[in-house]
Amino acid sequence: MTASEIRELLRWATADVISFGGGMPDPSTFPIEDIAKIVAYVLEAYPHKALQYGSTEGVLELRQEIAKFSESFRGIRARPENIIVTVGSQEALELLGRVFIDPGDVVITENPTYLAALQAWRVYQPRLVGVPMDEHGMVVEILEERVKQLKAEGARIKFIYTIPTAQNPSGLTMSQDRRKYLLEVAERFDLMIVEDDPYSYFLFEPIEVSPIKALDKNDRVIYLSTASKIFAPGFRLGWVIAKEDVVKWFNLAKQSLNLNTSNFVQYIFAEGLRRNVVLKNLPHVRDLYKRKRDAMLAALETYMPPGVSWTRPSGGMFIWVTAPPHIDTKELLKTAVTQYKVAFVPGHGFFVDQSVRNAMRLNFTYPSFEQINEGIRRLAMAIKGA
Template identity: 35%
Template sequence: MEYKIADHIAAMKPSAIREIFKVLVDPEVIALSAGSPDSSAYPVKEMAEVGDEIFANEFVTTLGYGTTEGYTPLREQTKKRLREKYQTGTDDDDVIITTGGQQTISLFTQTMINKGDVIVCEEPSFIGALNAFRSFGAQLKGVPMDDDGMRMDLLEEVLSTTKNVKFIYVIPTFQNPSGRTMTLERRKQLLELAKKYDVLILEDNPYFELRYEGEPVATVKSMDTEGRVVYAGSYSKVLSPGMRIGFCLANKEIINRMVVCKQVSDVHTNMYFQMLVSKYLDKYDLDAHIKEICELHKIKRDAMLKALEKYVDPRVTFTHPNGGLFIWGELPKGYDGFKLCQEITKKKVACVPGNAFLTDENGVSNGFRLNFSMPSLENIEIACQRIGETVAEFLK
């Protein structure tokens, strides 16, 4: 039988990252392609204790249906933490618990985008968001970055010459894939440009608490007085990615519309894991846990940067992220990062080519993304040596 797939889905390509996972069935492959925290950082013992308490005392709630907005105690805890610790959120805002940060991106796009509307993104940007935008028929406009984040002069050029821009998508802190952090000055400029051209901002911030050095930078949402910024957050990077517990903080009107979209998607996020996160927050010190994660990841980041400097041709440049999970490499202009990654895979190392993160699916990138949180210190050294060998051959 010939299946007539919807046009907007038929044109989409599989996630390059998910496709790379297929080569990881080979136990000899060193994966620098993932985006998860170190599994040794999961608070397994604490979660087991909390889980036992939930099933002993609240099994009716955890095994039953919940409200689409999310488990009320977790929503309140999330709002309180954002407001008191990060001065983010106002009385006009509300929170919905989502099935991972990815669902916030999807629900917000579904709520706001008509086919043909434009979304402005950092270039490069998170492939999961780009594919979500494409699935709803959005047109994508990429704005190049430098070490301080999205170029505001180029953003204004796009906003002033492009019709039907609905929102700007940014990952301002420890950006995926580049690891870069947008400066405070540019965050202020971003908000001013959004006001000037009357567009919304989707601030995707799943990594911002994974800071290993430097001072925290205020969220864009914390400077928002008009309900113009929609904030996507997640417990994935600080507790566990597999639980799929994310959240969205936004003006109540937007949240109400996203609730309707979620009701026809998955009804509500998994109740057990919502309650598990909530009880964990009640019983344990999340900030102390995050400090331990950061100490662990800093060691790995430093090890990878040192090994890359040791083994890789200096014509290849790498970002020095102050936090997050990723290092971004760039070959000299004219070289293709996709072809390099193909060669690296032959040496049993998996990383993600830069073209996967472009707004133009057919574009060519000289970049590639490396993850330092998942591999062991020994494998970081081995992988970087193999990358160096491959680069030496490739640049010939």
């Protein structure tokens, strides 16, 4: 059962299935009225630019707004030349594979890590090396050992991929000390870091961390983020902040993929940033997601049998659940969907070696509070019945 088979299975799920699969925002968070006003303005003020072809790197006005937003809100200094706009973060993951990975090259990731990143890169046949996490995120001591070994073997390490804040799928956040240590290791061994940062907008706890990119003096970090979680996923907008060389390589590769990202949606998001729609909206969204996380944690506490454990995510969109060792969550998914009418993503695909078979990822942002409670009740029954 591959990720696409799971997609198929989740797609066949009937309307009465409560889904904790996917990673969708709550649609009530979409700034619909702001967007309607902005679109009317864009089509009035500069329709010929918004509806025309655009440049591969993206609309200049948007890259300027992203630069401002990143500096004021994330502490990342970048000029428009350091930014390329992508069709969601997924395209940035594809570009990383296409530009950097030759067969046999090493890519180091947290283990587990984002399933769709692994999928995008497997086409390019890297050797994937996973580093375990603890409650402070990736264990950089272990990373350092692995890098030493790999270097001794003569391996070509292309980059270290991390989702340091509210990681997908674990929900864990890397401590500030670990971030500095990671950057130090990268400096020492002359490595690139890819920092994927879709979730740091939604930290529920007062954790003081900065993006690794904000600490990056020597352009070692390729930073990825997205409008999908803070504006609307329906626009398919992401961006990469990196040194100019990387942006130029990505630009070349992107020309073949799709020439350019939709100008229309880029101008809308640029105007959204300019009007401060994102920052205005965030506190409400963060509060909603925190309450949904708490509702799911409470339901897990209430319904789950002994032997089931889960993370308490510091932010983001997911809780990572570990079932008793005798349960294979791929098998469980079939009965969960068909008999118990509840869905989730089995954990297997998040591991570089598919080594763990009893984990699953649950999304808490999309389902309603009622669905969270009822869905976890059903899932607990499915686990008890397995």
